[in-house]
Amino acid sequence: MIYELRVYRCIPGRLPALLKRFENATLKLWDKHGIKQAGFWTTVIGESNMDLTYMLKWESLAERERLWAAFMSDPDWQSARAESEKDGQIVANITSSFLQPTAFSAAK
Secondary structure, eight states, rough: EEEEEEEEETTTOOHHHHHIIIIIIIIIHHHTTEEEEEEEEESSSSOOEEEEEEEEEOOOOOHHHHHHHHHOOHHHHHHHHHTTTTSOEEEEEEEEEEEEEOOTTOOO
């Protein structure tokens, strides 16, 4: 099992639009494509309160590439993304890291 840590830094004032997109569209499409989340967080104290941080669980990098490509090319995702950005861009940048649990990690 590997985990992908993704951090979306939003354009000021646009975090609510990103949260709405995940809640109303993205998560349903992830279910459709077999993408599993490990959790979502917003920043209370830290570098930026305009961030959405989340983790995804993957069996392997090959699984990630296959499922993510299918999700990104899904016309329903492309439509949902376009609809959510009709009032302007939401995300300024995205960072992604792939993490492997240690032998003593609660997450396996």
